[in-house]
Amino acid sequence: MNESNFLLAILGGTFLAAGLVKGVTGMGLPTVAMGLLGTAMAPAAAAALLVLPSFVTNVLQMTAGPGVLRLVARLWPMLLGTVVGTAGGVVLLARVDPQTASLALGLTLILYAGYALAAPNLALARRHEVWLGPVVGVATGLVTGATGVFVVPAVPYLQALRLDKDELVQALGLSFTVSTVALAIGLATHGAFELEQLGLSALAIVPALLGMWIGQAIRARISARRFRQCFLAFLIGLGLELASRSLA
Incomplete structure (x- = not known):
């Protein structure tokens, strides 16, 4: 298998898996994609590839x-x-040493998965959203820009708002959409989003949608809670691997 076909195989497998996780849990595509692609390429390149399917x-x-x-x-x-x-955060992703970015990504995966596994039962009074929302947004943006991962701390914050199930799924999609667009603009501004990457990112839409469809079918047949636990344990392992490899 030549290098081009090998890259396409990695891309297809990564986004099939990432789409499947998103189909089951409603999130996780950029997290899984960045984690898996981060083992084969620099985080900035991985972040550019996930823009369109995300x-x-x-x-x-x-x-x-x-x-x-x-x-x-x-x-x-x-x-x-x-x-x-x-x-502000994308400056780090586009310019920082790849090993440092990999370490940040690994630690982010461990932090998020550990938090989610602990599953604290938080509830936020609506009056606090006025001041806490912007703080959470800026923090999420910094993490997104620096690592390409959208979940921390936006997902815990949205879960604490006590939205109903359908509203939470939509709110996650809304937050992730804004993060994706902001990340794409930031990467392009700093010269980290090239035409070739845009083409590969477009190709990744197909396996991502296929994986999402399969995940939605699986969600109707298995315990989403059990799958989520396995998924989060996988993220911790992946984060440890990325962090340890960057320190080697």
Whole structure:
């Protein structure tokens, strides 16, 4: 197998797996994709490849219900903070040493998965959203820009808002869509998003959508809680591998 076919095989397998996880859990595509691709390439290159499949799958998730405009009206301070934070954080992803970025990515995966496995039962009073939303948004943007992973601390924050199941899925899709667009703009601004990567990113849409469809079918047949536990344990292992390899 030549180098080009090997890259396509890695790309297809990665986004099939990432889409499957997203189909089952409603999130995880960029996290899994960055983790797996991060073992084969620099984080900035991996982040560029996930832009289009992440955008397409998140838009589908965001629009799968009638409440998106209401969520935008409620969450816009967090979303604006995400854009601002990503603009600052992407400087690190585009310019920092790949080993340092890999270490940051590995630690982020471990932090998020450890938090999610602990599953603290947090609830946030709505009056606190005015000031906490922008803080969470900026922090999420910094992590997104620096690592290409969108989940920390946006996902714990959205879970603490006590949205109903459908609203939470849509809110995650909305947050991830904004993060994806902000990341793409940041990467392009700093010269880390090239035409060849855009083509490969477009190719990755197909396995991502296929994986998402398979994941949705699996979700109807197995315990999503059990799958989520296995997924988070996998992320901890992947994060440890990335962090230890960057320190070697």
